[in-house]
Amino acid sequence: MIEVGIVMGSNSDWEVMQNAARVLKDFGIVCETRVVSAHRTPDLLFQYAETAAERGLKAIIAGAGGAAHLPGMLAAKTHVPVLGVPVPSKYLRGEDSLLSIVQMPKGIPVATFAIGEAGAANAALFAVAMLATTRPELAEQLLAFRRKQEETVLAMTLPEIE
Template identity: 60%
Template sequence: MSEVESGATPQVGVIMGSRSDWETMSAAAAELDRFGVAHECRVVSAHRTPAWLTEYAESAEKRGLRVIIAGAGGAAHLPGMVASQTLLPVLGVPVQSRTLNGLDSLLSIVQMPGGIPVGTLAIGKAGARNAALLAIRILALQDSQLAAKLQAFVTEQTASVLNEGLAGVEPPLPPTAIDSAEGGKR
């Protein structure tokens, strides 16, 4: 549900260093869509468009953004540069690179100097998805409807794991069933 689709003011900015990062960062957008969180997606290069980066970061809060998810590969300066120019939470997603499989990106994003916090997630699509879920958790602190959707997601995810048995093996019991089976003794 980008701002174009919903007409709502975006709460989350999903930015990336180049168009090629969209393959990874689309996982963040998809998760935000699933929860109905209005967001915007932009290419903002720390190296090729530094003035645009500054304008984006400095105007983000005034435009209604509450969290920024920044994905970058290689030198991966985008998350740190954005964090240095806004008070909004910045979540960094290392994009997998051909050279070092994203380890270079991870180390670049996670090694911020003191005073420039960037919440760094895992490399690749899992990191992008988790960045969106973390942004949703941040927003849910002030939004009870979003918190209810998040709780339903967690409950569904838990049930899925508990009901997912192995062939020929009993599925695991939930903690309350274990307590009952043991006569309430733990």
């Protein structure tokens, strides 16, 4: 069963958003990936959001760049939690995307992540954490992932100064 939806405004967002798909796959979470544009395919956006809950989605990771309406508009049309990922834009390097997504007026929240790859990966890790609240085996997987990261950092060395 598909548990998480990953949507983005264009296939040009895939380079960034594939990082979310990769994390979910590594944790064995079944997700779907779709291009849904807020301003170019608004009817599809409404349909996607309106059917998300009944289709069993537990979270929607939405990435967009520029005047990034996608996460906010999805959140307006569904109570399924929306995790927004600002995609780097051509002229403003994603600061426009970030502000468009993060500055939701009170009442309709969008959880907003960092610009770019880190944001996409962290949105997926956040979705994993949400699902893990009711799935002990997933919680254990998440803890193992963190332990591995910790070991990597603890093993880091720095060059000697000559």
